[in-house]
Amino acid sequence: MDLRELYQEVILDHGKNPRNHHFPEPHNREGRGYNPLCGDKITLRLQLDGAQISDIGFVGQGCAISQASCSTMTEAVKGKTVQDAEALFSKFHAMVMGEDGAADDFDSLGKLAVFAGVREFPMRVKCATLGWHTLNQALRNEGSEATTE
Amino acid sequence: MTQASTVAASKDAPFDVLRVRRDFPALHQEVHGKPLVYLDSAATTLKPQVVIDAVADVYARDCANIHRAVHLLSQRATAQYEGARETARAFLNANSTHEVIFTRGTTESINLVAQSWARTFLQEGDEVLITELEHHSNIVPWQIVCDQVGAELVVVPMTDRGEITREAFEEQLSSRTRLVAMAHVSNALGTVLPVAGLIELAHEKGAVVLLDGAQAVSHVPVDVQELDCDFYAFSGHKLYGPTGIGVLYGRERLLEGMPPYQGGGDMIRSVTFAETIYNDLPYKFEAGTPNIAGAIGLGAAIEYFTSFDLHALHAHESAVLRHATESLESVDGLRLIGTAPDKVSAASFLMDAAHPHDIGTIVDSEGVAIRTGHHCAQPVMEHFEIAATARASLGLYNTTEDVDALVRALQKVQELFG
8 A cells, every 4th residue: 555646746735735725706606515524624615607617716624635635626627617627526536436447537637637546545535525525516506515424 | 271261360460461462353463564553442442352252152052032032042142141231230330230221332321311311300491511522422412302301501611631620510510400411531532530529519419410431441440339420321342342232320219210211122011002011120221132242242341351450451551641642742743632630541632744634544554543533522623623633542452562653653644744
């Protein structure tokens, strides 16, 4: 078991210095995520113009995986359409869950592929997906908190 | 040499941890290619072979339902089950087996008291007193019943060292306090509460007292006569016994006056559609087929545990905890959470370098098992304005070498994140 598979440079970097770590103004969507197992918290705000995520940012606290994943997520979806973002989440989810066939599609994930190692650490999957679940919740503008339970 | 004579021989000897470790099969395995260092006994303890055998033997031989049949297997199973009850009675020094109820665990024991005693006897405006360091299982059942009857939940604050002081307790105790529920030992912080004195104060106000003994029974002596508590709850799986079994001790006259918790078979003397007559204690509170193998396994666990000189055992654990406290305090950027002078078993901590969840994953890669998170004590986390801690906790099989392995693993955390 190689820890480096999980804690790659990119993840350590984004965990320590998360990108888009501020609330964008203006914003018209908000999502809150909470991982009850370890107390990871994320508040996400984004500006949706039509079908495009024109700006996105978050404030959060928690483990390196959760914060780094949210950080790379915001980088990946900023400027993309909702549809593209949802497609990315689908691929990302399949990758971290270690689903068959997921391993082949890393190119389209770009930097997000650094989280491939999470599939060897099933206890941390919820950390890696928290930011994405929160994004989902923000896009749907649901009132309650996203949780990975 | 039979297991029984091996165990009996230990009684007069000092605590020989290396010999004791051989009794625990789960201890002897590798995790990620490294020898397992198990520092999570507060979550659940490993089991000695005698307990594993006791449970297996129930299914292999005395496999029968209890109390019901006249055949030999049932007689043997019943004798073993009731024998385990007597073992639990003696362990707690309860007056009678009428006062020893088998439950699924501490949580169910507390819910039983909440729904059977508190729901019946609390009135609107009454107060239930708990403390800030309680496990959720000693908070939520009281929230539920207070909601149901319109009573108020009052909380004794803890100090920043994680103590519940007599002064703070007295300040929250009032003439309206009808029940006090508190941990004997804190699971998140390891604090040993000064329960004897607090129980006296509570009784002066006419309140009944329930102690959550889940973390206590394996680390401090428990004598319900000396403590004079009204209810005492503990779990088998934190006392080197199986999961799915626990005990509620209750003062006989209180249990007599309480309505049943669950209805069903065994807790009745007779059933007609016109009228059902409940069974005597303790059966009134044991509806349905119980965890027979679990209870018998718990009996074996108590026998194993009490086969040691408990003074020597506690002294051993104290020495390891002292070593843990000193070693952890010397790690750069590490802060201990829970620093009461009177502590057992648990060392909760934070590191500047990394979040507890990351700490846990990294030390796991070195074979070290600790727990990370809020430990079902979110109010404790809130007190320190944190979301989670990493917690190492000791059992009787742990050594100072185990602590050293943890500290080495923490160096890895520093390397990776620092």
